[in-house]
Amino acid sequence: MARSSAQAREPGAPTLLSIGQVLARLTAEFPDLTPSKLRFLEERQLICPARTESGYRKFSPSDLDRLRFVLTMQRDHYLPLKVIRGYLDDLDAGRAPELPGGSTFASPSILSTERRFQRDELVREAGATPQLLNDAVSSSLIAATDLYGEEALAVLRSLVELQRSGIEPRHLRGFRAAAERELGLIESALIPVARRKDASSRAKAGELAREIAGQLEIVRSSLIRSALSRLDP
Template sequence: MATAARKASPARGLLSIGQVLAKISPDFPDLTPSKLRFLEEQGLITPERTPSGYRKFSVEHVDRLRLILTMQRDHYLPLKVIRQHLDEIDAGNTPALPNAQSLSADSLLSTPTRYTREEFVRACGASLNLLQDAVSAGMLEPADSYAEEHLVVFSALVELQRSGIEPRHLRTMRAAAEREYSLIERALVPVSHRQDAASQARSIERAHEISRHIEVIRSQMLRHVITQQSR
């Protein structure tokens, strides 16, 4: 998947968008023609073009697309980080797969990419109706544009909808999150009153650390309930 993934030889067997979807959709059912075009617009993949303007994809393009979608789905990586990883590969390097925990402070503090509502739903293969439902249920804030961090949440809502779980069914999760924040807030009282930048940074980091511990317990409890109910 080096530079050839961007500029495949026209002499090689190429696939149409429909053929690409047929190959990849079993593993990535949320992939749609519009999402594929969105990834192209973001510079992550560059298919060949026929004289008539139709997109054609090589085997290398398909492999590259699988990598992109896997990094999105399994590692929750923003497109900016994925693009940087692919650039390293295109340059002939063999970079380690990045992960959300290892992102640098510069990456976390840099201005995030923003997507219009239309771009946002297209990237997730969803509809504006689902976005509106997510906003109404408190899963996402109402906005004219969204950052890459919101793609993870909305992609999860898309997958849940496929199982018949709508945003309105998850309203209790928002209330639970607010209760958990109250626990975290109380735990941070000893340091939260300090106004210097270093103390504020430690307070935020500690809040995220506590939330990760809560997430571990919540996930384990849910797995336990699933196991018990399945017996």
């Protein structure tokens, strides 16, 4: 990977963070983040923190933005680490690559400002009604919480558009059941790795789960496109 972190801190350089400080800043957003996960991502060359003379890892603000980007791509887009690393390598080389699905980002740091919405704000931003959000929650399409993120906003906006076509949240309850079935498939596939109790295996299990979820998404999208083609006159 083209990017590397300096071993020594230059005068006037931004404050570097320890692993514990990184976890303190990110675990609210990414609860499954652990020191083992950080080391795993470093082994895969997704992040390159600086090292002190004693060998302790130190993370700069740009390392933090890069880490948040990687974790967001895993969580929200189910992208394998090799795909994320290829994207970051292209960014480091000065190119403007496109991620699978057509998403293009100028810089990983843009993901550090993800908004959070209270209930009324979410409804207003989505152009929805409070009842539509209630229906989405009762149909298990959006989780009930005090603060909602960008993903909840995207789902609620989609539900607004679907409602205009006569599709209500109650019609989509089967989506939750389908997601649970997919989760069962993923858990079955992870059994050989999950039996190993070491931290590295747990990190690998998390990555494998996201890879499988991404492949299932490709198959699902293909089936839907195939079915839609039969509707063409």
